[in-house]
Amino acid sequence: MKKIGILLTLFMFLFSGSVLAAPKAGGTFVFGRGGDSVGLDPAYETDGNSFMVCDNIFEALVAYKDESTALEPGLAESWDIAADGLTYTFHLRKGVKFHDGTPFNANAVVFSIGRMMKEKNVKFIGKGYEIPAQDRTPEYWASMEMDGTIGSIEAIDEYTVVFKLKRVEAPFLANMGMDFADIISPTAFLSNPKEFLRKPVGTGPFKFVSWVKDDKIVLEKFKEYWDKTGGPYFDRVIFRAIPENSVRFLELKTGSINVCQFPNPADIPMAKNDPNLQLISQPGMNVGYLSFNHTKEPWKSNLHLRKAVAHALNRKAIVDNIYQGMGQVAKNPIPPTMWGYNESIPGYAFDVELAKQELEKAGFKDGKDLGEITLWSMPVPRPYNPEGLKVGVAMISNLAKIGIQARIVSYDWGTYLKKQREQPDDMDLFQLGWTGDNGDPDNFLAVLFDGLASPSIRTQWHNAEYHDLMIKGKITIDQAERTKIYERALQVIFDEVGTIPIAHSTVIWPTTKNVMNFKLHPTGSVRLKNVSFK
Template sequence: MRKGRFLLTLFTLLLSFVLIACSNNETDGIAEQSGSKKQDVFVFARGGDAVSLDPSEVTDSESENVSQSILETLVAFTEGKTTVEPLLATEWNISDDGLTYTFTLREGVKFHDGTDFNAEAVVYNFDRWMNAKDQERFYMYGSVFGGFKGDENHVLQSVEAVDEYMVQFTFTNPKPTFLKDLALTPFSISSPAAIEKYGEEYGDHPVGTGPFTFEEWRRNDRVTLSKNENYWLDGYPKVNQVIFRTIPENSARLNALLSGEVDMIDGLDPRNIPQIEESEDFKILSRPPLNIGYLGLNVTREPLNNKLVRQALNHAVDKEAMIEAFFAGQGTPAKNPIPPTVDGYNDEIEAYPYNPEKAKTLLAEAGFEDGFEMELWAMPVPRPYMPDGQKVAEFLQSSFAEIGVKAEIVTYEWATYLEKTKKGEADSFLLGWTGTNGDADDFINTLWHGDNIGSMNSTYYSNEELNKILTEARTISDQEKRKELYKHAQEIMHEDAPIIPLAHSTPILAARADITGFDPHPTGRVITTKLSFE
């Protein structure tokens, strides 16, 4: 009898050990969600994986949101706004002619590999970008600075170390957006030693000065970061570990939040907002709208190379119905390629009204009275500007069918999707943009200037007059004149219709109620420096 009891007890103990081990494996280091122990691990779930952790070679927010915890820029956006404040630079001076910017750098800062952050490190990073042999790799640099060193329109003449902690930027023309440009994640400062060590593989081994150090990247699963014990900002970060989980399905992410598996999610289906709001354990975080979700129309592919066809497709979409069905009131119909919150927004433009009969008339005028066939690419991941790309694609497919246009829905894995659209392989495609600096240039120039075809301009649209306006607007300091130029740019795009502007959304995140210190910034950033649990 005693032997039986002993074996039963032993079995129970072994089973407990197994269950504990399994539980530890499943959470994989995620801190206990209940009890009195203060949580020191923050888990953020998103719909797609990063493409690279070297932010200078990407434009997707999934990559940038991880990088922002590892690397830092010279200046940063103020909480909740697109004005700038010091970060790795403590102060700056601008010459009277607007051509020279001199920055004083923060002293005593170390990269995660123990090397010094100083003026030479800043110069190294900018030299790497402006003198790049593989210019396509650093297309954000080329887009922001008018190309690369030696190019006719390249405006950054030099970057020089004045002394150990002072760096000077000299321009050939005034650059009114420069300070905001420096706050963009692609211009984060990496360790020169790490870049030399890892070479082409640096995107898998990022080394910066940020609050967290890179530990591990399991593709399509998670990126794990650990607290930088030597971070320059006293008292921060507040948590010991940050984990970015990839959970493609919106419903699965929500379930992970509700079960305590993760602490915050983006891509929440708007219809689930009431469920979160009614719970004492969770809360909704709303970002101010600074985005555009659109259907891009590749103007090089027949019959989308016909302006009348593109205008017809604009008339075929009932945006109000789309937003009501798939945004649950968390969006407004778009009529321009920039959101109303951006200076220079042209509210005098009249939106293409939903008018299927007008659409059919335009198609007939273009020689397609019987319609045509095309591909409609749907994003495989939810984005802040579009909670469910697949459902929006199906709605557009149905809308186009009403005017005789048969659209076949196509999709790919996220990185492949982005690469193929850049190469112009799509007829039409769902994409969008969350403003990175709050300036009209960031939207219109980045996405639709002819110089950016093959990189950010996936519509392959190039209008000579528009290109001239956009180039002028980024080389003058008169803000009122810049506004007028951008208003005219929107008129040109409205007439040419290289896109169907769909919606400006209010991006929603859902989180545990006890999370503090998180800024739901309009640029969509995920900044973890001051985040903690009450």
Template structure:
């Protein structure tokens, strides 16, 4: 299969990587991690294919800051995984290319009962999974039952699989009183009904999320718990291979349901950890699209011939989280003091240029239900010290501060954010020790509560406030995305009421109450809402960066002379 051509590109890439290593020091991926990672996929997808246009004119290389955690989309929540799975899998519904407006997906139409308890979806016909098996209503039911029932044969819970976002978005799991999907009825091959226990305001928004996309039941049977490294969907691209901490290769699905799509023959998602190194790779022509750009580089990219700058919509929050189960962070006065100590405006001014706003609430200001009456804590060292003294910590204390190892859309430079936070806290007598982990262990260990302070963030995946509040701070999400281990019965009740409310105005008022309580309780420091940046070579056409940061690539093509 064109071995000579691949070998030629492999030699060029080796020389380029050695040059990057000499220029950027220790910025590359951990070589031991690459050696220890399992190689997934078939023999056609080898690292010899690395490099823009290595296998033809329509090969696109998308460089990102970190590797995927898993390609079993429903079991993960990190953006680096969903960036890939978005192009392998499809959900019953989808979002508009530039917003969170719900549009058809694998379901071309749907009906909602007057009482809001029954949703019937009419499925596209003659759709096949990448393994050639048919997509139908029974496949939909199997997928949802797999996520809902921990004892389902395809749940793989004994092998460590969990589906926290399913539990968050649909009220728990089979057997839980709070699980809101009462039953799923296959009416015929292309018609399926979901019956709810109670109305759910964001139900359709949730059904469009890429976390609830369709996997081939035959693949679940074939691969079992290895499905996370052998994804089989109905999307525009099918999986070829995965070299851990290096690259994931997808290729065109010739039998894709949308005529004439995809336009690309191959997509390579390549890991280049440092923002500056990714920009060098783009300028050199090694890659075609990059995400995670330092805002200070935006002006240069925008004015540079041959490059295009893309700005995503404001749809995230970057924050300093606190494990409220650990002393002294279990004391509200301490948490409030930390909010006064951290200079969020200085962080935003120093690191985001004009591509961010200072965060006050958890949700971005453009979301419905945003509480404009809440005022920022502001940077007030004296007030922070007063609160610490009132809490009995006038002599200060010591905490670990966990810093994520990858650039994220809401925090392109987490190391510098950590340094500023460390300096701010030192001013009020709090000493912090920086803790670093690789990306997957970082998520796993903070999910288990091994941390005290931690930097992280959240990008909206469905355009609804519920996704922020329910995922991050509902008591039922502890052990999932609630890494603050925060539980407040009043907050939980308000979030549940908002989720069950159909009237958007009523939902907005409930979320405003949630924000007022959270501001007082201070389970974290809301730092920033960014407008993340991406860049591409000018030859890349029809690339529309989605606010969710999971970009559909089916219409993208590379212009050739």
């Protein structure tokens, strides 16, 4: 009887604990972030502040598991791949609705992906839709050379879609889980294509309500969401734009927001010691970098000048003083946790005398005849760079020590991205970075640096050997062989100083203590379906 009593007591304790820890339905969750979204049409945006909202409104055919880039079914419950690797057949979920009440089906998939194709080789079942001309280039699609990958898309029946590829594409399936491949409501888009980016309609756990620019975006629970396992639990989700890191952290401490994205590194110890807060962390699958305007001389052809800049930067001091223990100096422009990383690359040594020698070889001894250059610096904190303007100030101080005079240029985030993409003549150096989308090196190395692949590549670095390696990496299936390809590509980008990797950050976001099941994802996604209050 004594043993039974002990077991009963233990059972009651565990039961009560599980009740206490159970997710609570309802409430309003407020996400405090460093900047506003640029737009909410996932086919046309490239920034994390846009995608984090899209992550909760839209879904793709495949999905990444929690805290991983391993794939799992999304809007497609299964798929088949032909033996030759050129045909992918997706079997879609039934009974899924868009937020506007229209049904999700094969035609919606053909429309959503087909609208990004330059040559729309698509086939609907039945009447289908007329795909309007694009107002702007779908940047992700173009930078990933998807027009060179996908040959045709066809709806076989209401719940079966076949993609036929022009070439074997090793990362194709992983790519189809990315935000640009999200499935949208054709009906909502066609009712006003120009306004869809401000009035998005998807199948996700939350639906769009309103957007006050540079202030807040409001979503609400989609009660007819197809996945009945878990949430969504919150009635409403609000994404608030609070540009100042310190102000955002103060709002967290007072309980005005539930998550503080990108706190100042100095605020982390305070958060750790606050009984009302908890820290959520993950090693970042990211890189922050400084690059050159490769469309402009002397940066385009003067390797010695690029080397001078690389050796002038005290990247360790930047990481120590600005990242403050939340980052590591980068040697490769992919993180060390990713396969394909080249361990033999030493990184650019901070060496003022060597930098001066390279500057003299470049024909600009002590900076003479170079003139004042511009260094574009990001106005918002990002996962790979906590304070872009401070990093920029440190960099121009470093450059001054070898005789290069530079000044900071910055804009609001949307303008910065738009202007930088245009490679303006008044831009010499620029800061940007990347959080990986799918765990494949191609998603860093091809998308960021292969300027020969597309004018949408932001660095516009042109190198024939590198371009050939990127193509080989895509069409090679064996991962061991792909690893060798990417190791060589990393050596080329190091030798030619195509870009200067600065840091990989550790992502740490504090939340209020009552937040349950909030997880950071390697891709930077913010997925709130299963998050709740305790």
